[in-house]
Amino acid sequence: MKNRAPWHAPGPNRRIAVLAALLWLGGAAPAAAHFQLLYTPEAALPQSQALPLALVFSHPFNNGYTMSMGEPEAFYVVSQRGAEAVRETTDLMEYLEPVMWSGVDTSAEAFVANPPRRVTRSLGDYTFVLTPAPYYEEQEDKYIQQITKTVVNVGGLPGAWDEPLGLPVEIVPLDKPYANWVGGVFRAVVLAGGEPVPHAEIEIEYLNHEPQIDQRRFDPEARVTPPQSSFITLSIRANALGEVTIGLPKAGWWGICALDLDDGLMHNDRDLSLDAVLWVKAADMTR
Amino acid sequence: MIWRDSVFAFALLGMYSGAFAHTPICDCYDNGDDTITCEGGFSDGASAAGIAMRVFDSSGRILLEGEMSDRSDFTFDKPDGNFRVEFEGGDGHLIQIDGRDIEE
Numbered sequence: 520m521k522n523r524a525p526w527h528a529p530g531p532n533r534r535i536a537v538l539a540a541l542l543w544l545g546g547a548a549p550a551a552a553h554f555q556l557l558y559t560p561e562a563a564l565p566q567s568q569a570l571p572l573a574l575v576f577s578h579p580f581n582n583g584y585t586m587s588m589g590e591p592e593a594f595y596v597v598s599q600r601g602a603e604a605v606r607e608t609t610d611l612m613e614y615l616e617p618v619m620w621s622g623v624d625t626s627a628e629a630f631v632a633n634p635p636r637r638v639t640r641s642l643g644d645y646t647f648v649l650t651p652a653p654y655y656e657e658q659e660d661k662y663i664q665q666i667t668k669t670v671v672n673v674g675g676l677p678g679a680w681d682e683p684l685g686l687p688v689e690i691v692p693l694d695k696p697y698a699n700w701v702g703g704v705f706r707a708v709v710l711a712g713g714e715p716v717p718h719a720e721i722e723i724e725y726l727n728h729e730p731q732i733d734q735r736r737f738d739p740e741a742r743v744t745p746p747q748s749s750f751i752t753l754s755i756r757a758n759a760l761g762e763v764t765i766g767l768p769k770a771g772w773w774g775i776c777a778l779d780l781d782d783g784l785m786h787n788d789r790d791l792s793l794d795a796v797l798w799v800k801a802a803d804m805t806r
Numbered sequence: 807m808i809w810r811d812s813v814f815a816f817a818l819l820g821m822y823s824g825a826f827a828h829t830p831i832c833d834c835y836d837n838g839d840d841t842i843t844c845e846g847g848f849s850d851g852a853s854a855a856g857i858a859m860r861v862f863d864s865s866g867r868i869l870l871e872g873e874m875s876d877r878s879d880f881t882f883d884k885p886d887g888n889f890r891v892e893f894e895g896g897d898g899h900l901i902q903i904d905g906r907d908i909e910e
Contacts, residue, residue: 600847601852601853642845642847676831676849
């Protein structure tokens with residue numbers, strides 16, 4: 520999944536994606552990464568409310584095209600009200616609704632979910648977890664599966680935001696993913712099999728086109744314009760302890776993806792890249 | 807866990823002077839069966855177990871007293887008429903929630 524570009528899209532959308540990207544950047548060749556979105560509008564909720572969710576496989580920065588998702592293997596939320604409280608898991612598969620989701624140039628199969636408010640009724644942290652079906656990446660002739668976490672807090676009472684969930688691969692926050700000022704940094708540790716992954720390959724993208732869940736699409740209007748293609752997908756390495764630190768220069772959602780964390784996994788006789796994604800939200804300091 | 811539909815009322819202590827390392831947090835919701843449940847804790851994730859809870863009527867008379875359970879919650883029968891709930895976090899860490907803000 521290294522620096523996958525929009526022209527990797529299979530089918531007739533490929534040329535459109537290439538053309539749009541070239542026009543957009545004035546001829547430069549952009550590189551964009553696949554990211555599994557597990558989106559909800561707000562990460563830090565003053566009070567409980569029902570949370571709309573969108574599960575979309577896309578390129579969050581340039582939104583060149585959106586890729587079809589299969590039925591997820593798992594979709595649930597882990598909640599904890601206070602650091603010493605019991606952790607609870609609520610399965611959310613019953614709330615999945617298949618939809619066609621429009622990117623700027625393409626549309627693809629995705630999912631939305633509207634769990635009732637009772638699911639997020641209490642104070643505390645809610646870590647939404649999605650294990651999507653493996654996605655076949657034709658260009659690389661392999662599968663990609665991105666186990667994705669999005670952490671939401673209700674009321675300011677923290678829970679298990681900094682605890683591993685025992686996933687095969689995951690990015691474990693060292694800072695609250697829902698409480699970050701613009702201009703700050705966010706830190707996390709990349710784990711595979713519960714162990715830190717030294718020098719893990721990391722990609723970072725800003726969610727540049729806000730999802731509009733009611734309209735099943737991304738906002739066609741981009742929030743920022745990169746000065747050059749290197750700024751679309753920021754590629755870094757974890758340190759020797761598997762720790763990642765990123766800056767947060769703009770309000771909104773930031774995706775962190777640790778690539779290919781498995782040890783030779785296969786799916787349908789092809790390589791499977793098992794990735795971990797974590798979404799982090801930054802807020803402006805305003806009155 | 808079985809949840810009941812309820813409407814959320816939330817309060818943070820922000821009105822007292824002094825610097826607090828940990829902000830007390832409390833909210834209450836109406837269970838829809840003539841009971842109210844309040845949840846509490848602190849911004850560092852600390853439990854509110856044992857924190858004193860009081861319910862007053864509109865004249866300031868104490869209707870009932872109790873404390874947060876080991877699960878940092880407190881459930882009581884919904885009083886008739888207006889009432890308010892107080893979460894006593896100690897050292898001036900007092901949160902007051904008006905019963906009219908606790909909606910079903």
